[in-house]
Amino acid sequence: MDTKEPQSADGQNPPTGGPGPSTNSVQIEQKSYEMPPREGISITHFLTVADIERSARWYEKVFDGRILSKGDSDGAPAYIQIANTWLLVNVGGGPTPDKPTVTLHIPADPDSVSSFMNIRVADIQACYELWRSRGAEFLTEPKPKYGETRCYIRDPDGYIIEVGQSNPGTTYG
Numbered sequence: 001m002d003t004k005e006p007q008s009a010d011g012q013n014p015p016t017g018g019p020g021p022s023t024n025s026v027q028i029e030q031k032s033y034e035m036p037p038r039e040g041i042s043i044t045h046f047l048t049v050a051d052i053e054r055s056a057r058w059y060e061k062v063f064d065g066r067i068l069s070k071g072d073s074d075g076a077p078a079y080i081q082i083a084n085t086w087l088l089v090n091v092g093g094g095p096t097p098d099k100p101t102v103t104l105h106i107p108a109d110p111d112s113v114s115s116f117m118n119i120r121v122a123d124i125q126a127c128y129e130l131w132r133s134r135g136a137e138f139l140t141e142p143k144p145k146y147g148e149t150r151c152y153i154r155d156p157d158g159y160i161i162e163v164g165q166s167n168p169g170t171t172y173g
Contacts, residue, residue, distance in 0.1 A: 035068070035079065035086045044079075044086040045117060048104040049157045052078050055089040058156050062136045063119075083119075110158030117161045124149050124165035131163075 035042050049055040052071040056078040059065040063082045071078035077090035092104040107113065121127045124142045128151060132138060139160070142151040150164035 035081065042086065044088055046077075046088045046090070047155075047157065047159060048092040048106055049089045050091065050106050051156075052089055052091060054156055056080055058135070059087060059089070062131050062134045062153075107158045110154065110160075113160055116152075116159065119161060119163050121163060121165050124151070124163060127163060 035044065047055070056065075056067050056070060059080045059082060060067050065080040065082040065087070068079040068081055068086075069076070071090060075090070075093075077088040080087045080089065090104075092106060094103050095101060128138065128142055131153065136153045139152045139154060142149045142163075142165075147170050148164045148166045150162055153161045153163060155161060
């Protein structure tokens, strides 16, 4: 991933001290990813949680997330920016007009999962120590596996999050 200086619409770098990307955007290869997107798409991961505030604060504390909105008792989710992704957390509930057969709930069995968030890091040992000091509960210490070193965190609602560092020389694509 080639990170470049923010550029204006005409391809010129903004003047020193001038406006760059907004604080809720990430500039990668001259593309700006924002929430909500002004063009194109942005990926947001949704988690059903038991307590919006507790979960938002956990992701803020452990991963230096930035809470963009706190949600409310009327059903609005909390939005959290974590690096170059956005996370929505909201309580579960029954079917709604736009998902008439779907019920959302926290994991019934946290040891049986069908998907999980994957965070790629440059220094897994440093992240392990830092996030552990911030209250992250790891299933194990980092372990080598399949061309990478990885470990897993369990969040307050039982979801697992993989943290991985690729071995030197590993390429993707």
